[in-house]
Amino acid sequence: MTHRNVPSASEIKTLEQHANDVRKGIIRSLEAAGSGHSAGSLDMADVFTALYFHVMRHDPKRPDWEERDRLLLSCGHIAPVRYSAMAYAGYFPVEELLTLRKLGSRLQGHPERTRLPALETTSGPLGEGLAQGTGMALAAKMDKKDWRVYVVTSDGEHQCGLHWEAVMTAAKFKLDNLTCIVDRNFIQIDGSTEDVMPLEPLADKYRAFNWEVFECDGNNIGEFIATVDEAKRARGKPQVIIANTVPGKGVSYMEGDYLWHGKPPNAQQAEEALRELDARGERIAAGRG
Amino acid sequence: MRAARESRLAVAKHNVAEKDDIAGMHLVDYSDPTKLARVPTRDGFGKGLVEAGRRDRNVIGICADLSESTRMEAFKTAFPDRYIEIGVAEQLLAAMASGLAASGKVPFIASYAMFDPGRSWEQIRTTMALNDTNVKIAGAHAGVSVGPDGATHQAIEDIAIMRVIPNMTVVVPCDSNQTVKATLAVAARWGPAYLRFGRDKSAVLTTDETPFEIGKAQVFRTGSDVAIVACGILVENALLAAQELARDGIECRVINNHTIEPMDTQTLVEAARTCGAVVTVEEHQVRAGMGSRVAEILAANEPVPMEFVGVQNTFGQSGTPTELIEHYGMGTKSIVEAVRKVLKRKKN
Numbered sequence: 073m074t075h076r077n078v079p080s081a082s083e084i085k086t087l088e089q090h091a092n093d094v095r096k097g098i099i100r101s102l103e104a105a106g107s108g109h110s111a112g113s114l115d116m117a118d119v120f121t122a123l124y125f126h127v128m129r130h131d132p133k134r135p136d137w138e139e140r141d142r143l144l145l146s147c148g149h150i151a152p153v154r155y156s157a158m159a160y161a162g163y164f165p166v167e168e169l170l171t172l173r174k175l176g177s178r179l180q181g182h183p184e185r186t187r188l189p190a191l192e193t194t195s196g197p198l199g200e201g202l203a204q205g206t207g208m209a210l211a212a213k214m215d216k217k218d219w220r221v222y223v224v225t226s227d228g229e230h231q232c233g234l235h236w237e238a239v240m241t242a243a244k245f246k247l248d249n250l251t252c253i254v255d256r257n258f259i260q261i262d263g264s265t266e267d268v269m270p271l272e273p274l275a276d277k278y279r280a281f282n283w284e285v286f287e288c289d290g291n292n293i294g295e296f297i298a299t300v301d302e303a304k305r306a307r308g309k310p311q312v313i314i315a316n317t318v319p320g321k322g323v324s325y326m327e328g329d330y331l332w333h334g335k336p337p338n339a340q341q342a343e344e345a346l347r348e349l350d351a352r353g354e355r356i357a358a359g360r361g
Numbered sequence: 362m363r364a365a366r367e368s369r370l371a372v373a374k375h376n377v378a379e380k381d382d383i384a385g386m387h388l389v390d391y392s393d394p395t396k397l398a399r400v401p402t403r404d405g406f407g408k409g410l411v412e413a414g415r416r417d418r419n420v421i422g423i424c425a426d427l428s429e430s431t432r433m434e435a436f437k438t439a440f441p442d443r444y445i446e447i448g449v450a451e452q453l454l455a456a457m458a459s460g461l462a463a464s465g466k467v468p469f470i471a472s473y474a475m476f477d478p479g480r481s482w483e484q485i486r487t488t489m490a491l492n493d494t495n496v497k498i499a500g501a502h503a504g505v506s507v508g509p510d511g512a513t514h515q516a517i518e519d520i521a522i523m524r525v526i527p528n529m530t531v532v533v534p535c536d537s538n539q540t541v542k543a544t545l546a547v548a549a550r551w552g553p554a555y556l557r558f559g560r561d562k563s564a565v566l567t568t569d570e571t572p573f574e575i576g577k578a579q580v581f582r583t584g585s586d587v588a589i590v591a592c593g594i595l596v597e598n599a600l601l602a603a604q605e606l607a608r609d610g611i612e613c614r615v616i617n618n619h620t621i622e623p624m625d626t627q628t629l630v631e632a633a634r635t636c637g638a639v640v641t642v643e644e645h646q647v648r649a650g651m652g653s654r655v656a657e658i659l660a661a662n663e664p665v666p667m668e669f670v671g672v673q674n675t676f677g678q679s680g681t682p683t684e685l686i687e688h689y690g691m692g693t694k695s696i697v698e699a700v701r702k703v704l705k706r707k708k709n
Contacts, residue, residue: 193463200487204460204488206460207458210461211460211464234452234484237450238453240448244447
């Protein structure tokens with residue numbers, strides 16, 4: 073049985089407001105940490121907001137709930153977006169975001185499940201998330217469970233061989249309970265993905281591996297949610313959603329600049345970013361988002 | 362003079378008492394090695410895994426195109442719904458198993474030690490050890506005794522790369538019977554574990570009655586002149602060397618040091634204190650292997666002269682298993698020489 077789960081216009085407005093808060097959390101935590109990855113964290117704020125506030129079956133008060141959907145962040149370096157989304161979704165106090173990357177914090181520079189179990193896995197070394205997600209999705213099939221597995225990946229990590237081992241395997245086992253989301257922002261540390269090691273035609277690669285392929289604007293919450301809804305209805309095949317994003321989205325001086333891949337804003341830059349995000353929040357509230 | 366003689370007598374009595382004590386090991390009679398039954402340790406893994414599967418329905422098997430030679434085939438036949446074939450993809454083997462373990466399964470992953478953990482070390486470190494998932498790695502075809510396949514397939518660095526990872530249990534059983542028990546033991550013990558075994562037929566020294574406990578080294582022969590600390594299939598050569606040395610009045614304590622992590626500090630320190638000299642024996646690089654761990658423990662607790670029998674910073678090659686063990690200095694004769702050498706350095 074399937075039903076459409078597409079939000080109304082007013083719900084989308086609320087989600088956009090949440091995404092704006094998530095971005096503020098990213099900026100504040102990165103500025104406090106003094107190191108970390110800004111561009112990818114910001115560009116995935118809409119996707120993580122959609123997942124935590126609309127798409128996923130989960131309960132922040134019961135992170136070990138057996139029936140929860142599993143979300144794996146394969147590209148662990150954009151942990152600030154996940155931490156921020158989790159904090160605003162109620163997993164832990166928003167102020168804890170300021171402990172990012174500090175000694176003793178649950179919010180490690182790259183995610184560690186043993187410190188914060190709701191993270192589902194430990195990640196950072198690239199190309200490993202889909203392999204683990206494939207294992208989880210297969211376990212769900214073996215046990216006839218209906219929870220789903222979402223794996224968020226970067227485009228750069230599609231250069232790893234292990235990722236494609238998992239792509240092949242998920243298709244073999246017909247894991248239609250597995251959705252891979254690609255943050256297609258075209259940047260990686262050394263520059264453009266297409267200069268460093270071309271990924272295109274990325275969608276065709278997945279099709280050739282027997283996956284269902286979807287593309288959407290990853291910075292449009294409504295469009296992303298509608299795409300997930302469609303992807304979930306696939307039968308007998310894993311799905312990939314290539315979410316086209318603008319690196320640094322929401323902070324104009326960072327947008328589209330690969331140099332912001334691996335660095336945080338300083339105090340002055342953070343203040344400027346927060347001013348811009350506050351203004352955007354007011355526009356959303358006024359219906360002029 | 363008299364005091365010295367009495368002391369020797371006391372030691373001799375002590376040895377008798379200890380010999381009674383080690384009756385608890387229930388070893389076979391190894392005085393004539395030609396009469397020993399010979400079975401590959403991998404056969405013990407195959408048998409143990411089926412039994413582990415019977416005991417726990419969450420036990421699953423994942424293999425990377427080597428089900429016959431790793432002996433996972435028996436599990437595949439017994440539990441086809443719990444067997445997963447993923448092809449030639451060893452990094453996936455490790456990472457995917459972690460995902461299955463995080464969802465309640467107890468995955469055993471099997472490949473050649475050269476490929477898993479050889480090819481998948483980072484996946485093991487990140488997704489199993491740091492991530493604390495309950496995965497069991499079965500490394501088949503370890504050591505130069507792989508034989509004719511040659512150096513590319515002879516894992517002689519795997520103990521080193523696994524023992525250095527925190528939160529990893531590392532077990533090297535001495536024969537096929539012990540491999541059955543070790544397989545069941547790692548299945549029942551929570552946490553990531555590495556089980557190492559070999560390809561070739563090797564002596565069956567233990568019996569069904571021989572105890573096995575992870576982390577508890579076993580005194581297979583008593584003696585107080587030198588302690589020979591061995592693991593894996595070379596425990597046989599250690600016992601044969603001790604037998605030969607006994608003819609010259611040199612009594613060696615032979616310890617089956619099957620658990621590399623967590624290693625049995627107490628048994629080793631006691632052996633070093635009593636014997637005053639130690640020889641380690643392993644089918645592995647002596648650099649960073651089992652013997653190195655013994656040295657770390659003894660240097661901190663009971664420093665004594667040591668000799669290290671194993672591969673000396675080189676790669677293997679094609680040959681028969683016996684030829685290779687001899688060629689790379691791990692035969693009975695090499696162990697005898699190492700004991701004589703360490704005796705010369707022993708402080709009286």
